[in-house]
Amino acid sequence: MQTLSITSLIKDSPSAVAILNTELRFVAYSRVWLDDFCKGQSSLTGKNYLDVLPRTPEALRSILKECLANGTKNICEGRKFIYPDGTLQWLKWKINAWTDDSGEIGGLIILLEDVTDTKRREEILAKAERVGRIGGWEIDLSTNQLFWTDITREIHEVPDDFQPYIETAINFYKEGIHREEITRLISNAFADGTPWDTELILVTAKGNEIWVRAKGEVEMANGKCVRIFGTFQDINNKKKVELGFKKVSERLALATQGAGVGIWEYDLVSKTMVWDNIMFRLFGLEYNPNDLSYETWQNSIHPDDRKDGDIEIAKAISGTKNLDAQYRAVWPNGDIRHMRAIGVTQKDSNGKVVKIVGANYDITELKNTQMRLKESEDSFYGAFEHSNTGMAIVALDGSFEKVNQSLCDCLGYTMDELTEMSFQEITHPDDFKNDVHLLKQVVNGLKPSYKLEKRYIHKNGHIVYGILTATAVTDMNGKVLHYVSQVTDISPQIRTEKKLTRLVNITSEQNERLLNFAHIVSHNLRSHSSNLSMLTNFLIKEKSDEERKNLLTMLRGASDGLNETIMHLNEVVQVKIGAHEKKKDVNLYDTLKNVENNLSQLIQEKNATFELKIPRNLTIKAIPAYLDSIVLNLISNGLKYSSPKRKPLIQISAELAHDAIIISFKDNGMGIDLTRHQKKIFGMYKTFHRNKDAKGIGLFITKNQIEAMNGKIEVESTVGVGSTFKLYFENHEHYKN
Template sequence: MEINPSFLKNCPAPVIFLDWNLCIMDFSDNWVKEFGKSGNIVGKPFFEVMSNLPEALKSDIESCKSGKAQITGSDKVVTGNSDILWYSWRIGQCNKEHRIILFLEDITHRKIREDLLVKSQKVARIGGWQLDVLGNKVYWSSVTREILGVSEDFHASVESALSFYKEGPDRDLLAQVISDGIEKGIPWDTEHRIINTSGKEIWVRVIGEVESVGGKTVRLHGIFQDIDEKKRTELEYRKISERHMLATKKAGIGVWEYNIPDHKLKWDQNIYGLYGLKETDFKDAFEAWDACVHPDDYERATEMAQEAIRNRKDYIITFRIKTPSGEVRWMKSHGNIMWDDNGEAEKMIGITVDITDLKLTQDQLMESEESLHGVFENSSVGMALLDLEGKFTNVNESFCKSTGYLREELVGSHYRDVAFSENVDMYASLIEEFLRGEISTQQMVTKHLGKHGKIHHKVITVTVVKKTTGEISHFLIQMVDITPQIEAEKRLRNLLQISAMQNESLLNFAHIVSHNMRSHSANLTMITDFLLEGGMDKTEYDNTLDMLNKASKGLNETISHLNEVVQIKTGQEKKMDRILLKKIVNEVMGNVGALANEKKVKVEVDIPDGIEVMGITAYVESIVQNLLTNAIKYRDTQKKHCLVSIRASQDEEDVTLDVSDNGLGIDMEANRDKVFGMYKTFHRNKDAKGIGLFITKSQIDSIGGSIHVESEVGVGSTFRVKFIKAV
């Protein structure tokens, strides 16, 4: 037999040709698609190329070689990976050409599906049945026989099959539905009790379908399922439900169910009883609800139900009803939402309880609590309740104002979140003493950290509150803010210090005016006298006028300096702003950078981001610029590297700015009290006027800061400025 290449290529089945030695001769395209074997496999032993094949296939191929014309079979093989593979085959042979033709198919997936179906039927205890109406024969599947407890060789008729059903309603019902199926073609789905061959009573579900030919029923068939466990659970649940109904009635609890998609509400009899209503007086539960719920609570109850569905939470509400007699009663409902497979709200099931007596008791208790609560809330003293873990459970308005926090920010937070860091260990130790019973109350004056980082001074009293059993329930904290008094004392000290400084400045200013103006006045008088005397030649006259011009300019410059000092002193009343220090320094560097480069001075800046000071922008900029230009101006030209560094740091109250250089330095022993005086110079610099540091100190004083200098001749100077920190 010759192999038709076209037939082999297009063969719809995976087929391969083997020679008599079982080596591969040719194969179809579907063979490659089925087993993924391609490439140079022609001439190779088949069972080497296909290593995972059942032994039964080898045996059938040998049988075919021995003379059998055609052999079919199927079997499984376990691979080295413990995988189970199923194959089916058909084998034919050409004796003349000594060729084997093999149709081989991997049926693993189909076999798995078949096994799963059989197993699922066994697990679900679902069997099948069929009734041949004309032959009066009944056929059962293996699962059905297992449920009934009969062997595979048991042959049943309609009568013998019916005998398994419990005598009475169960047998009569099945006989009736079979009769209706045969005569009227009506299918059925019913539940019955059977007695199997072991005498065990079992609940089964029987589904029947009708098959007709020419309008005449010839066959009935369907499903036979063991539902004994489910049915008995259902019956037990029914008993429990009945007992539950009796118990809830005695306890005054009603059960309701709301079908959300259909907008249908069901009440049990207990709810009608709680509301004093008769079920027969209303079309449905919604009509009864509308008739009895208090008008002031109706909208809220409806909205809360919708909110529970939207937010996927339980429905809990307390509301009022009006009974037919006009009595107002309090009810509480609690419902749980059931969700379908798509995540949609399906139903809400809940209970309703009459809490009228409880409500009256709560109202009486609330009156007494409200009086205590009023004292707590309206006290001018800050008050807070702290649990044993150190968390706030309640705070009053005065406590919130004192700390700067909102109530919702404090309640639930730990005292460590608002305590000054230096006091945390002290508070922890104090709580331990309370818990050990060593003390029951404690008062202290301490610092407290406000919301925005401001430090407050407080008088804090902590008292233990105990239960009736003697155990500690919580702590009561009373807080009085004495920050205004502390700050007033601080301001008074500052005012006294400022007054002393101002008196000193005024005295200094008076001396300057007296000395400088008297000098200029005498000089001008003398020059004027020269001019009035006359008798000067042209050269002398011109020289005298030049002297007069210079004296006039000197007077004008002195008046300008004095005016600038006066402006600084009067400018103290300007409103100070928050100033970003790094921004000011960068702006000054932009103005002075060219000068530093020209004088070959390296300036290093280290100002952390976010440092803010309180001041007047023009003053702060002038302070930084004057200190930096002085450092450049009084550099030591004999040194190879001239350096200036500008650095800043901050603590809880102040910001420190250091401007350091390695310049000429100042003899501090000789000039310590003169550094910031007016017209005081320390080097023979032709540009030095002795006014810059005086103005700088005046500006720093006017914004509440301070300046200090450390210097050594030939080493350099560091000017340290203290600014008020912005908080």
């Protein structure tokens, strides 16, 4: 029978096949069906499909019912089902309704396959592909078409319907070494089947540059390439990290190289030492990493520093502190270099130190600089303390921060006293402004230092002449921290200079007087001697007694004249000698009053007015007799040469100038024509008025007397108006010198 033959045919089918009737009862089935879906059951014939396979999912039950009802067929390439117990099954089926001879639906033919394993593998692969961003590709050599998986497309950032060819694929690689490399690799693969595995840069359709790992394999048949396929992986992030790391390492290497920092590592377990090339250079050794041990380092250390070095290392190993040591290294050529080593320890899981990693660098220059700085400071303070020049460190407000003994000695203060004071307190008031002016220029950065000749006040009040050199000490930003002042005491030089100037003045004065004297002798004495010689000449020849008597009278007059002149000269000489007399404090008012009394008769005769505008207590340094003589001469001149046209008025006043006391004698007399007589007015035997009393000796003596007291006399006069004589006396009251 036909049915039987079909049944036996089905039984041996290599697939799981079953024939069901309209009630879904098994009519026939293959052994494979029994093995695959109904393990352990002997016969299924007549049994209901759903009884035999109770787990059949609802979806499949519906399909079965539908196919039976409508006589349709249903094909499924694979569908995943998850059962209530959580198990997973992939099923693939083909369901057909079958009809009997009369065309009625007789039942269903079911071809069922459990594809769970295959499907699961596929799914994992797809997942892996997505997670690892691994795409696949294959070249169909018959069409030259290239097949890309979704991920490959994604990596290239192209749309889903993008159709690649070999050329377009190659052009995605970055122009230059990347494209050249992939071209070379593919050519090799075509030629002899060499597979490849490389990392290159790709430029995506959107223009992004990414790193990819490209793998390719070739299938050869009869020495001919038949298939090329491979994978394609996005490794951009990984590569970037890798490259970044490489960059950092290189930069570190460059930095350590440039800074001369050597890197070392000491493994305490294996007792091995690792140095980089800079370490060798720092110790003056040949680069020889194979012949290196802890001893190499130890032997390079200066013998005196070895013990300390070992202690530092021991401390680091015991974990007391991180390594930070300074020591001297001795180079093979004997050079000594100062080093600093710092290191950190690495511990194992038990907390035991197993490794020390550290850096080592040369600090010789730093050490030398420090030493030189100290030397420089020491030598500055040494110079400061022992200098013969007065020195001080002066704060911005002018107070003394530090002074040396020389400065104390020249100003008379102790060091403690002076450091409590400021430069303002010891500066002469007249020099203060100048000093501050220069100091301001230094503060404002106009100049770094200044030099000034100035006067200081000694503790006991006298003046100290000094040359000040003040230099600003600034910080790195140019801000003034303090000043260094150097004061050279030039008082002895100044005193000598003053003495010399005085001597020169005295000498030239004396010369002038000598000339004056020669003049007096040549003119005045000579005129008397010529008269005497003439008269005696006449006398010898004269016979007449009466005439002889007359000549003798004249001879007597001439000898009297000679006598008078000699007396005057003697008076002048006395003034010179008298200059050695001591000057005293003389009250000017009293002196003038006294003279006024002595001249009271003359004043009355002339009906003169006498005005005295002199402070009662004004005293001047003078030789009393000279002052009397000068005042008497000036007042009596004023009376003698009064104008007959007006009532005589004599005004005497005093004025205090910077370093002199000036006394003025003003009259309203006849006046003197100074344009003609300026030079002669104080000369000997100069008279300017037709006055019988005029001898031409008074002003000459007055001038000599005032000059003998280191003073001077000046005159202003207008003919017909009057004269003013001014006496200048030295005034040292301002400063004690």
